[in-house]
Amino acid sequence: MKKYILKRLLTAIPVLLMISIGAFVLVNLAPGDPADLYVVPDATPQQIEATRRALGLDQPYPVQYLRWLSRALRGDLGQSFSTRYPVLPILISRLIPTVTLMGTTLLFSYIIAIPLGIISARKQGTWIDTLLTGGSFVGVSIPNFFLGLGLIYIFSVQLGWFPTGGMSELGEEGGLLTTLHHLVLPVSVLSAFYIANMTRYMRATMIEVYGENYIRTATAKGLARQVILTRHGIRNALIPVITIIGTDLPRLVGGAIVTEQIFQWPGLGRLTIVAINQRDYPILMAVTILSAVVVLLANLLVDIMYAVVDPRIKYD
Template identity: 85%
Template sequence: MKKYIIKRLLTAIPVLLMISIGAFIMMNLAPGDPTDLYVSPDATPIQIEATRRALGLDQPYPVQYVRWLGRALQGDLGINYSTRYPVLPILISRVGPTIVLMGATLLVSYIVAIPLGILSARKHGTWVDNLLTGGSFVGVSIPNFFLGLGLIYIFSVQLGWFPTGGMSQLGGESGFFSVIHHLILPVIVLSAFYIANMTRYMRATMIQVYGENYIRTATAKGLASEVILTRHGIRNALIPVITIIGTDLPRLVGGAIVTEQIFQWPGLGRLTIMAIQQREYPMLMAITMLSAVVVLFANLFVDIMYAVVDPRIKYN
């Protein structure tokens, strides 16, 4: 297993390199120039060129990329154009809120979805199964922005139960309970899709497992349904579920962009929108590389969990 993990980590190096090249090319091919946002409309060509030189955009693209790569390998991800602050501290300050939001969403989603999927499979063909299946289709279909704005209007504007956005009360205490209070609505919005999606996958997997011969044999031996479920059913059903979890981890980073913007959550999603609007290429490169690392480690985590759940899987 150790050799396999080391090999996968070494393989990730050229993959990250190719991702960085592709991201750099696409950002620089996008229409517009960052200097347009930092010079006046009546600026002279000399002033525009001085601004480009100050931002490091006066060199050819290959030279800019090599300089960025050299600095990135030393832990320097560049300078934010608008604030002239280093990118890395800004990125680190936004990772924490996103991890809080993502962690709470994953926890709520899987705690709710896995039991619902099992219940739907055990009640296959009944009104309970139909109700859960119908609810899953609604959860998958409803857009994040629509659900978020609807919850804000009902529970924040009309009822006043929850704040409309932010991570803490402006001018008030930012303690644990304040963060939880601000976290409830964004977590509901984000987890709605993942609960619905995971419930459907768990239901389909459990129905397939219940049809296997070893389940019939265990039932014929007179084992209790709870024993069959815990010892034989769930563990064998977790293999495809782990795959879905692995795809959800990086997808949450992208899905949080809309939700963080709606609820003004100070995380990576909101930072990404701001970086796009202000053409902050160094910040966008840093966010892209962070997302790529999350995807690679999520895939590695899935492969490791396969071997943990199923002892028959061996990595040589």
């Protein structure tokens, strides 16, 4: 296993290099000149050129990339075009709110969805199964922006139970209770999709597992239903479900752009939108690389979880 993990980590190096090249090319192919946003409307060509020089945009693209890469290898992701502050502290300050929001969402969703999927599978064909399946389709189909605006109107504007956005009250230091109070609505919006999606997958997997021969054998031997469910059913059903969890983990960093915008959540998703509007290339490059690293680590973690859940899986 150690050799396998080391091999995967070494393989990730050229992958990250290719991703950084692709991200750099795409960012710089975007129409418009970032220098136009940071000069006065009636700026002279000399002033625009001086701004380009200050931003490091006066050099050829290969030189710009190699400069960025050399700094990135030393842990320096450059300076933001808009604020002139180092990118790394900005990224860390926005990463914590995003991990808080998405971590709470995924944890809450899995706690709710996995039992619902098991119940739906055990009650297959009954009104309970129909209700849960129908609710899952609604949860997957409803747009985040529509649900978010609806919850804000009902629970914030009309009832006044929850704040309309942000992570804390203006002018106050956000404590645990304040953060939890602000988390309720955005977590509810995001959880609607994740609960519905995981419930459907868990239901389908459990139905497939219940049809396996070893489940019939355990039932014929007279084992209690609870024992069959916990020792045989859930453990084998978790193998394909782990794949879904692996695709959800990168969202811990990527965040939910639409939901963060609606609730003015100070995370990476909102930072990405601001960086796109301001053509802040260093911020965009940093967010892209960070997302790529998380995706690669999530894939590695999924492979390790496969071996933990199913002892038959060996990595030589």
